[in-house]
Amino acid sequence: MPLPTVAIVGRPNVGKSTLFNRLVGKKLALVDDRPGVTRDRREGDASLLGLEFRIVDTAGFEDEDPASLPGRMRRQTEAAVREADVALFLIDAREGLTPLDEEIARWLRVEDTPVIVAANKAEGKAGESGRMEAFALGLGEPLAISAEHGEGVVDLFEALRPFVEREESDEEEEEDRPDGPLKLAIVGRPNAGKSTLVNRLLGEERMITGPEAGITRDSISLDWEWQGRPVRLVDTAGLRKRAKIEDKLEKLSVADTLRTIDFAEVVVLLLDATRGLEVQDLKIADAVIEQGRVLVIALNKWDVAEHASSLFNGVKAALEEGLSQLKGVPVLTVSAKTGKGTDTILQVAFELREQWSRRVSTGELNRWFERAIDANPPPAPGGRxxxxxxxxxxxxxxxxxxxxxxxxxEIPESYRRYLLNALRRDLELGPVPLRLTLRGSRNPFQPDQR
Known part of the structure; x- marks a missing residue:
């Protein structure tokens, strides 16, 4: 049974992401002093004094042209509220009511979703006058809370409980089971088409897209199904060369994307086929492999790529040279715009996750080991x-x-590589990262990560 959903709404910079982070117990959403940091809906599993629910952080509600970026962000917020069981409307108690707060309240009053008003930044008595002003919104008694300091949680619990409380479920947690939801992250440089691909996979305009580079800032997690199989899909911020990253917010976005890679099972590195493979792409791919995650390369915008055959062969050759530690990484051609090849991404991802999760019996493993040693015995440095x-x-x-x-x-790197490649080939482990440690009496821990 899915968890009840709470959507946090409000104008920019009232503390929505700070409250989101407090309720999920992690710094998942980016927080900064400037307004408009959050652009896409971000979801997480929240807990409040024993209440379990799904929480949605939304972009700051702004009165802008629907075709503009703020206008597209506003549509995402409206969709989040309509899908939620209850909306948590945040205002800034220290600033008091603004005309935009009143406009948001007018919109919420005509929606069917129940609304709870919370006056944030109300620590001490500084925000009491702002909380009292919020009665004029006509949405019931405002709560006094401080998302930053954790004040007002009991009142928030009592307000949310009628909408999100449910009986305990005995369902088995599937999060980390090999047959549980596929944790699939989409990464790549800015403007490679990551959010467009996510929208195409989902069959809806779930992520904000547009010609502006770097629209996505947070890593956005989405639960979804592909051919009846559960998927947790994560769209991430674009990764640029480190030397070009000067903005504090972009640095936070990059760190967020790198954390996402760590929690993923399969990572799709999306390339712009009109630009080919660049050094930054190889660095991202190397980071995925070093984290031990399954890597899939997808060439996007294939419908408009020129000299397709030579481009494909060039990318394959560059990968063979640049990712020498892992041969045979799948290279797929897709078009997020038309949908061509997108199902293949999921099919390959599920197949590779199965290989990544495979356990080989000790008997089979040592029979292979004997054959591998007989075929190519270890060297004898110094005659020993x-x-x-x-x-x-x-x-x-x-x-x-x-x-x-x-x-x-004293085992040389070339022999380690031989063992790893033979493992992958003979036991059909596929192009997935492997870990090999050699353990002896003199140097018991000497890891080799490939």
Missing amino acids: RIKLRYITQVKTRPPSFVIFGNRVD
Whole structure:
């Protein structure tokens, strides 16, 4: 059973994202002093004194031309309220009511969604006059809260409880099961078409898109189904070269995207086919592999790419050279605009996650190990033989193995690479990152991450 949903709404800079972060217990939403930081809807699982619900952070509500970026942000906020079980309308108690607050209240009064008014930044008595002004909105008694300091949570609990309280469920948590929701992150440089791809996959204008580069700032998580299989889809902010990142907010966005990679299972690196592969793309791909996540390369805008065949072969060759630690990374051609190739992304992602989650039995693993050692024995540096005794798999996601032997610190990198490539090929583990550790008496922990 899905969790009840609470949508936080209000004009820019009243503390919506700060309250969102407090309720989810993590700094998921970006927070900054300037208005308009949040642009897309952001969702998270919230807990308040035992109440469990889904919380949605929305963009600041502004009165702008519908075709403008603020206008498109406003449509996302309106959609979030209509889909929610209750709307939490935040005002700034220290500033008091503004004409925009009154306009938002007029809109909320004609919507069917129940509304709770909360006067934020009301710590101490500084915001009492602003809270009293909020009675004039005609939406019931305003609560006094401080999202930053955690004040007023009991009153907020009592106000939300009639709308979000439900009986306990015995459903098994599926979050980290290999057959649970596929955690799929879409990453890439700005304007590669990430949000357009997410909208195409979902079949709705869920993410704000447009010609402006860098519209998405937060990593936006969306629960969805593909052919009856659950997916947790994450759209992320564009990643530029570090030298070009001067804005504090963009630095926060980049850090947020890198955290998203860490929590994903499969990461789709979206490239703009009209620009080809650049050094920054290889750096992003390398970061995904180093985190042990499954990597899929998708060439977007393929419907308008010129010299398609040579472009595709050039990208493949550059990947083979630039990602020498992991051969055979899938390269797919897609068009987020037309939808061509988008189903293939999901199909490949599910297949690779299965390989990434695979556990090989100790018997099968050591039979393979004996064959691999017989086919290509370890070298004998200085004429002294290196003895590798046996191998075991210690974990999955990514598959991680330990080889036990003596003098393992003298194993050259080329032989490590041979073992990794043979593992991947002979046991059909596919183009997924593997972890291999050589453990001996003199140097017990010498990891090799590929």
